[in-house]
Amino acid sequence: MRIAILGGGNMGTTYAKAFVRSNIVKTGDLLIIExxxxxxKSLREEGVADLKEEINESLSTYDILIVAVKPQDFKSLVPDLVKVLKPSQLIISIMAGITISTIQTLLKHDKIVRAMPNTPAQLGFGITAFTVCKDASLDQISIVDTLLETTGKAIFMKDEELLDAVxxxxxxxxxxxxxxxxHMIEAGKQMGMEEPVAAMLVKQTMLGAFQIMxxxxxxxxxxxxxxxxxxxxTEAALNSFEKSNVGQDIIEALKSAEKRAKELSRESA
Known part of the structure; x- marks a missing residue:
């Protein structure tokens, strides 16, 4: 299997390193276009993958293309991509807000996967939700799942609209x-602690709570x-949260994030 990654930023580099580390692909079969x-220069020093500055005809020799550029940069790359894509290639997009149908229309290409990772993927503790075009085979879904799980866990979503909630x-x-x-650390400082002490207490408490959960x-x-x-x-603190309606505020904040994700989807169409 040969994989090309369009974009050598944090996530593109994260996937490249994870694929090599997991023996998914050999360095010589991995390309980053940056x-x-x-x-x-930095990527070349690390020796993670072959490197190219621009899209060219060699891209057509790769089985999977991962689009890891910023959403606002994608349209400028479309003309060059359309020239070299082959119908058999599978495209995995990790661009926020750009739908499968939009990518299919722009690239005139059917085999599209849309994924939403998060930054803990850089340490192998990420969670990535993904959805696929309606004609994707079980084998293709399995391949995508294997690739994404090199950076943590992956979850398949049948309904693409739920990726905004993701x-x-x-x-x-x-x-x-x-x-x-x-803000917990700040509270510790206001109660008289040095910041490093407060930070250690809070971070280790968060780690321990995660393990219990x-x-x-x-x-x-x-x-x-x-x-x-x-x-x-603890009850005193929780009562203060309830009085200030913190729980509902959190829910409303996440709904605001989902709303913005939907707006970005429409803007990219």
């Missing part, structure tokens, strides 16, 4: 956790109750 000289939940999700951790069969409500003693400190 227009920026500085990035090409964007809101997991695509943008890491930033929400960083935001909450940031991952290994327990209890519901989240039960886990909360296990920490929140009647009349205790």
């Amino acid at each position: 227009k920026h000289p500085e990035k090409r 964007t809101a939940l997991s695509g943008s999700g890491p930033a929400y956790y960083y935001y909450f951790v940031k 991952s290994n327990s069969k209890d519901s989240l409500d039960d886990m909360i109750k296990a920490v929140a003693s009647k009349g205790g400190t």
